[in-house]
Amino acid sequence: AQSVTQLDSQVPVFEEAPVELRCNYSSSVSVYLFWYVQYPNQGLQLLLKYLSGSTLVKGINGFEAEFNKSQTSFHLRKPSVHISDTAEYFCAVSDMRSNTGKLIFGQGTTLQVKP
Amino acid sequence: DTEVTQTPKHLVMGMTNKKSLKCEQHMGHRAMYWYKQKAKKPPELMFVYSYEKLSINESVPSRFSPECPNSSLLNLHLHALQPEDSALYLCASSQDLTSGTDTQYFGPGTRLTVL
Numbered sequence: 001a002q003s004v005t006q007l008d009s010q011v012p013v014f015e016e017a018p019v020e021l022r023c024n025y026s027s028s029v030s031v032y033l034f035w036y037v038q039y040p041n042q043g044l045q046l047l048l049k050y051l052s053g054s055t056l057v058k059g060i061n062g063f064e065a066e067f068n069k070s071q072t073s074f075h076l077r078k079p080s081v082h083i084s085d086t087a088e089y090f091c092a093v094s095d096m097r098s099n100t101g102k103l104i105f106g107q108g109t110t111l112q113v114k115p
Numbered sequence: 116d117t118e119v120t121q122t123p124k125h126l127v128m129g130m131t132n133k134k135s136l137k138c139e140q141h142m143g144h145r146a147m148y149w150y151k152q153k154a155k156k157p158p159e160l161m162f163v164y165s166y167e168k169l170s171i172n173e174s175v176p177s178r179f180s181p182e183c184p185n186s187s188l189l190n191l192h193l194h195a196l197q198p199e200d201s202a203l204y205l206c207a208s209s210q211d212l213t214s215g216t217d218t219q220y221f222g223p224g225t226r227l228t229v230l
Contacts, residue, residue, distance in 0.1 A: 043221030
């Protein structure tokens with residue numbers, strides 16, 4: 001079984017400051033890793049995913065994440081945030097061996113960007 | 116076109132009503148999903164369809180009845196719901212279920228209120 005822990009439920013940050021949203025996972029099998037964003041009153045949108053290869057993954061809107069196997073972490077970063085980045089961010093994993101499409105989500109982190 | 120559409124946007128229903136939620140995608144995806152999302156929580160998987168056949172039912176009460184009439188369309192029929200069923204219902208689709216690598220594309224959701 002897998003589980004995902006997002007270490008911060010809320011992250012307030014000022015506009016143009018850097019931000020890191022933390023995600024740790026637990027799994028007895030190899031997993032794929034995802035970050036999704038949900039803007040207010042919208043569905044989820046994929047920011048980036050790690051499948052294999054380089055541990056630094058670049059996504060949309062200037063976000064990137066680094067996979068650290070030894071720390072079982074997949075933290076999301078952005079060097080300079082905008083007001084429009086205010087949203088809910090979900091880290092998720094899927095079992096590499098699975099053909100169910102099931103995503104295991106973390107509880108989410110609310111990013112609040114202040115002017 | 117990477118759009119998943121859902122109708123209606125909002126739905127208010129009584130506990131004795133019967134209503135349906137509709138989801139449509141034209142990306143040629145063969146896997147489709149229903150999720151339930153409560154406020155400030157991650158989405159919870161309800162059903163997965165693969166090639167128009169029900170693949171996963173996450174022990175959802177029978178008052179929720181999914182239907183996949185064709186590869187582009189997914190319905191969720193609702194009957195005798197309870198107030199605790201009030202939530203945002205999200206539909207998603209992905210290429211298929213052969214690997215866990217596929218991106219799930221989410222619709223904007225239907226906000227359901229049960230009185």
